[in-house]
Amino acid sequence: MPDPGTTVRSLLDDLRDEGDALDGLVAALPPDRWATATPAEGWTIADQIAHLHWTDGRALLSVQDPDRYTAELADAVAHLDTYVDDAAHEGGALPPGTLLERWRAGRARLLDVLADQPSGVRFPWYGPPMSTGAVATGRLMETWAHGEDVAQALGVRRAPTERLRHVARIGVRTRDFAFALHGRPAPAAEFRVELRSPGGELWTFGPEDAEQRVTGPALDFCLLAVQRRHRDDLALRADGPDAAEWLSIAQAFAGPPGKGRAPGGSSRTDAS
Template sequence: MPDPSSPVPDPSSLVIADLRAEGEELDQLVGALEAGDWARPTPAPGWTVAHQIAHLEWTDRAALLALTDAEGFARQAAEALGRPDTFVDEGAEAGAALPPAELLARWRAGRAELDAALTKAPAGERFPWYGPPMKAVSMASARLMETWAHGQDVADALGAVRVPTARLRHVARIGVRARDYAHAVRGLPAPEGEFRVELTSPDGTELWAYGPPEAEQRVTGPALDFCLLVTRRAHRADLAVTASGAEADRWLDIAQAFAGPAGEGRERRGA
């Protein structure tokens, strides 16, 4: 039983620690790769393992800029808006062209700097981003989601199987909260009312529940499968996520936890 005299953990420090752990796990996957393995293609068309790590390095640096230099970030964001279809790919291409050892060192350094900036950030302050401004805890959650998702691309390219952890709670929460965005980015009206989402934790000991218990529109399934769905790292038909209600069913076809275009997504296994 928790000691009532003990201080309540800061949510920001918890998610920052989880982000750190997610990066370290991916680092273990790529840190010892031979140079040729960095050129392996991943499920993202045109992107190699090097592109995936380069993209994470680039976006970590963007988050660091947002936390430490609002004016500098505003200039970068304006540049991105001027080239919305190519800006992200250009960043990945530039990083992927580096020697693997240099790219790995830059990614590690950027993660460490971002960790320090997130830790120092005032809890109530909002920082600029490509969408609405975010608090540090939300930015850390978003970086974790992206690290996990691109880490899945790397794992798939290398034929590695990752053990899902409770850190997926952050990814699932973003996926649930992004329901209306997933509709808006496709020009669809948002459903009225909340959905009930019930997910079984990776170790099978918990139920992660979101939304009112009495909601008619419901989604259930393993947390891992839901996270693969909302990051579009697996085809819906290959996952054990089920919907009850027409609106919930439509949402599972378009769900995404990340900003920007959804992309083609993964093909069904065996297709």
């Protein structure tokens, strides 16, 4: 789901920068701070980084050995309810220095491997197969989302960047997926989405004359799409009943329906 005007190289640069930004939040933390609880219930900062390391590894396996990836995913169905949590807690139990080193090495390896992929190839994932650009975009989205959890845990307010355009695009492109997750038919007509970027640019998606519309800050839309804030805490406007329904169920990440966050920023979510 990358922007058609974005090259894979620039996407990978943005993915690298997003990882480096989160690295900068945790690199100097004393070991005891890695055990700090995050807004994702039951997950510490260490669990968040371990999850990113693990999913980077799943992406690397999908690209390098898709048959093995598919077989491992089939085996996971037997314990799907705890599949993600178990991996996060296992990795989160590592010494922080070891975990940090492994996460850095894993994301660097993934960037190198993605840069070497030929155009047109697709790789299996938890949802539909993805292109190289879509893999990179998904990893950026998840790195940003879990970085938000870490920042909240540390009491840090991160300045949004133009890299959010990738997250926003996934949020828009997964509209029908979100409806399907909730057993609802997706609206037949496209929506118009107009988002104000951190730099003041207007990002637009969908036909200009669409009846159903969503408008507001890009940051707020991205926070909603990755279910890091409740809609009531965000400056998003929906015009039309279908658009309003979408904002109540929007979900940019794969997996079962997330519970989202309670109003006021408190947590009642898994850590997808």
